[in-house]
Amino acid sequence: MQTEILSEERLEEWAEFLKALAHPIRLKIISVLIEGKQCVKNLSELLHTSQPNVSQHLSILRSKGILGCKRDGSIVCYYIKDERAVEIYKILSKEA
Amino acid sequence: MQTEILSEERLEEWAEFLKALAHPIRLKIISVLIEGKQCVKNLSELLHTSQPNVSQHLSILRSKGILGCKRDGSIVCYYIKDERAVEIYKILSKEA
DNA sequence: TATCCATATTAGCATGATATAATATAGGCA
DNA sequence: TGCCTATATTATATCATGCTAATATGGATA
Numbered sequence: 160m161q162t163e164i165l166s167e168e169r170l171e172e173w174a175e176f177l178k179a180l181a182h183p184i185r186l187k188i189i190s191v192l193i194e195g196k197q198c199v200k201n202l203s204e205l206l207h208t209s210q211p212n213v214s215q216h217l218s219i220l221r222s223k224g225i226l227g228c229k230r231d232g233s234i235v236c237y238y239i240k241d242e243r244a245v246e247i248y249k250i251l252s253k254e255a
Numbered sequence: 256m257q258t259e260i261l262s263e264e265r266l267e268e269w270a271e272f273l274k275a276l277a278h279p280i281r282l283k284i285i286s287v288l289i290e291g292k293q294c295v296k297n298l299s300e301l302l303h304t305s306q307p308n309v310s311q312h313l314s315i316l317r318s319k320g321i322l323g324c325k326r327d328g329s330i331v332c333y334y335i336k337d338e339r340a341v342e343i344y345k346i347l348s349k350e351a
Numbered sequence: 352t353a354t355c356c357a358t359a360t361t362a363g364c365a366t367g368a369t370a371t372a373a374t375a376t377a378g379g380c381a
Numbered sequence: 382t383g384c385c386t387a388t389a390t391t392a393t394a395t396c397a398t399g400c401t402a403a404t405a406t407g408g409a410t411a
Contacts, residue, residue, distance in 0.1 A: 165286055170279035173347045177277035182399090183266035186273075190261055199358055212400065214359055233357050233408040243346050250342050251269045278369090295388060308370065310389055329378040329387050 179223040180244060184208060185216050189239065189248050192226070196238040275319040276340060280304060281312050285335065285344050288322070292334040 180186060184206055191197055191205055203213045217237055220226040227240035239245060276282060280302060287293055287301055299309045313333055316322040323336035335341060 165283065167279065170282050173282055174277050174279045176347070177273050177282075177343075178398095181270050181273035181277050183263065183270045186266050186269055187261065200356090209401080210358070211360080211402085215399080218359080230358095230408090235358065243350075246346050247273075247343055250339050250346075251272070254339075274368095296386090305371080306388070307372085307390085311369085314389080326378090326388095331388065 176223055176225070176243070177247075179219055179225055180247060182216070184212070185220055186248070186251075188213075188216060188220065188226075188237075189244055190252075192237060192239045193245055193248065196229075196236045198234045198236050200234075202237070272319055272321070272337075272339070273343075275315055275321055276343060278312065280308070281316055282344070282347075284309075284312060284316065284322075284333075285340055286348075288333060288335045289341055289344065292325075292332045294330045294332050296330075298333070 180189065187206055188202060191202060197205070199210065199213060199217065202217070203210045206213060217226060217228070221228060221237075223241075225239070225241045225244045226237050228235050228237045230236075276285065283302055284298060287298060293301070295306065295309060295313065298313070299306045302309060313322060313324070317324060317333075319337075321335070321337045321340045322333050324331050324333045326332075
């Protein structure tokens with residue numbers, strides 16, 4: 160018998176990870192970033208959402224390690240850091 | 256150019272699906288049911304959680320089509336209906 | 352320094368999710 | 382029918398989440 164391979168902390172962590180992805184805007188951010196890195200302003204336009212709102216969602220994804228970002232002058236580019244996000248996105252988009 | 260393959264409804268649906276999975280207890284339910292179907296009482300014991308609480312979580316998963324159930328006398332057995340849940344669970348458990 | 356553009360942060364409010372406790376339904380059996 | 386076990390539902394209190402509006406930070410350039 161496996162002595163708790165499935166620890167409570169592990170489950171919590173996975174739930175947090177999924178919760179971070181479980182929002183329409185954040186899923187769309189993933190779908191955009193799969194195509195390549197983007198700055199906040201572009202994301203804001205592509206998502207038809209206000210800049211502060213996008214920043215908040217980006218912050219949530221970044222805090223979970225799903226996204227990374229790199230400052231270039233006054234522009235900040237976001238990219239996907241955790242490939243599990245891509246895998247999950249592909250599972251979702253697979254079926255029709 | 257793809258004319259909105261990524262519709263808003265689609266994103267909403269995916270988010271709802273992930274949200275249903277994004278809870279430690281519900282993830283553990285998935286992990287148990289991957290091994291085979293189980294009745295509510297067993298799940299309640301395996302998860303160290305009250306019966307009403309388990310029923311509520313099962314209800315959430317069932318309402319999203321992730322689980323199915325079959326009544327046999329007074330016992331109700333739950334099983335995984337949407338294989339995407341298994342795929343996602345495996346992605347999560349893959350690393351370390 | 353003053354100003355502009357890009358991004359981040361905060362407060363406030365409205366809404367949604369969660370656990371517990373209590374109660375209801377429903378099947379099996381004496 | 383009456384009782385027991387298994388499961389579901391409801392109400393409530395609490396806590397988390399999401400959006401908007403306002404404000405702050407920070408780099409670039411004149």
